[in-house]
Amino acid sequence: MQKICLLGSTGSIGINTLNVIRENKHLFQVSCLTVNSKTELLSKQIAEFKPEVVVIRDEKAADNFRKICSSKVEILSGEEGLLNATRDLEYDILVSALVGFAGLAPTIEAIRRKKRIALANKETLVVAGKLITEMANKNGAEIIPVDSEHSAIFQSLVGEHENSIRRIILTASGGPFRHHEISELGKVSVADALNHPNWSMGDKITIDSATMMNKGLEVIEAHWLFNLEADDIEVVVHPQSIIHSMVEFIDGSIKAQLSIPDMKLPIIYALGYPERLKNSFTVTDFTKIGQLTFFEPDFSKFECLKLAYDVLSQGGTAPCILNAANEIAVNKFLTEKIGFLDIPKIINDSLNKIEVVSSPDIETIFDCDRKTREFVELNY
Ligand code: NDP
Numbered sequence: 001m002q003k004i005c006l007l008g009s010t011g012s013i014g015i016n017t018l019n020v021i022r023e024n025k026h027l028f029q030v031s032c033l034t035v036n037s038k039t040e041l042l043s044k045q046i047a048e049f050k051p052e053v054v055v056i057r058d059e060k061a062a063d064n065f066r067k068i069c070s071s072k073v074e075i076l077s078g079e080e081g082l083l084n085a086t087r088d089l090e091y092d093i094l095v096s097a098l099v100g101f102a103g104l105a106p107t108i109e110a111i112r113r114k115k116r117i118a119l120a121n122k123e124t125l126v127v128a129g130k131l132i133t134e135m136a137n138k139n140g141a142e143i144i145p146v147d148s149e150h151s152a153i154f155q156s157l158v159g160e161h162e163n164s165i166r167r168i169i170l171t172a173s174g175g176p177f178r179h180h181e182i183s184e185l186g187k188v189s190v191a192d193a194l195n196h197p198n199w200s201m202g203d204k205i206t207i208d209s210a211t212m213m214n215k216g217l218e219v220i221e222a223h224w225l226f227n228l229e230a231d232d233i234e235v236v237v238h239p240q241s242i243i244h245s246m247v248e249f250i251d252g253s254i255k256a257q258l259s260i261p262d263m264k265l266p267i268i269y270a271l272g273y274p275e276r277l278k279n280s281f282t283v284t285d286f287t288k289i290g291q292l293t294f295f296e297p298d299f300s301k302f303e304c305l306k307l308a309y310d311v312l313s314q315g316g317t318a319p320c321i322l323n324a325a326n327e328i329a330v331n332k333f334l335t336e337k338i339g340f341l342d343i344p345k346i347i348n349d350s351l352n353k354i355e356v357v358s359s360p361d362i363e364t365i366f367d368c369d370r371k372t373r374e375f376v377e378l379n380y
């Protein structure tokens, strides 16, 4: 029986993870669930999965929940609660599914303890990929990607040598604005941007998909997970989201992983690896899919994708600046304070204004994240 600590249990990945666990209760047991503030759903999850500990990051929500919770579960709160749970609790696998920079610190705690990390929180690798991969290698902590593209590459690499990879091809749906002209993008609404054609996900990653920043973050994530240079990581728009990504080897052969889009698949793979676990989730019917198509991404329309490649070449704290500026800009777009095209503009401005530190330690990364957030909050 594997014990699971699930960070972000009320989110899109969190709920899918619990769907996977529900079908595999003979294999997995929940030891900890964490949320930001959605205690109503948490309450139902506690009743069903009976964790020993829950963490509610929002202190006010935690205080209210303590008053009404009838279960014996231990309730921790705040960022300190998240760190205490990941540092002290007994578990085997950390499912890292908080959104944004907030996922970094608790994921580090689990790596220090040599746990398996089922990593959905790509921002952890974007902001601190060098330190995280070094720490994981040193401690022997496995990082198994949950991001569907990286899971596809990971699965395609089983049994292969690292030095036989020629390049990887990350597929991208292209998001809701694939057919829009640049001139139309300035006017798109929040509802338009949240209307993803293939995936149902949390708001932040859905907006990142609309700007194609998500694919940019994934290029950086792939760089660290698979030890490849930016030139060897290609993005191809594949609107059907059936091929989740591909690896081309030095002999010209290409391996890919395919299925209809369903995050439960990469989650169950990360939890069960190296075993494959039977499930009732997905049937891929190629006769219904009909055709698979591929297009070049438009870097001038989706400037965020280009910016992500740029910061990857630049290195140091540049990806951290990009990530923090993006998080705040996306928030501002979601609350209708800025327009869609202000997102890349704010990131660009932040990269021009904030000094890049070339070989940051972890404190420098936290400092850079804070400074960038302050800069964006103050100026936009
Ligand atoms: P959601 O927004 O749906 O869920 C986020 C979860 O984290 C919720 O449980 C939320 O709690 C909690 N949370 C949010 N902010 C904080 C915070 N500051 N501190 C502590 N907890 C917090 O996100 P997703 O599930 O869509 O995404 C999670 C991660 O997985 C992201 O990094 C994303 O890029 C990645 N990912 C997601 C995919 C998807 O299909 N959704 C696909 C591939 C990667 P509450 O509900 O209380 O607000």
Ligand code: MG
Pocket: 147, 148, 149, 218
């Ligand atoms: Mg992805």
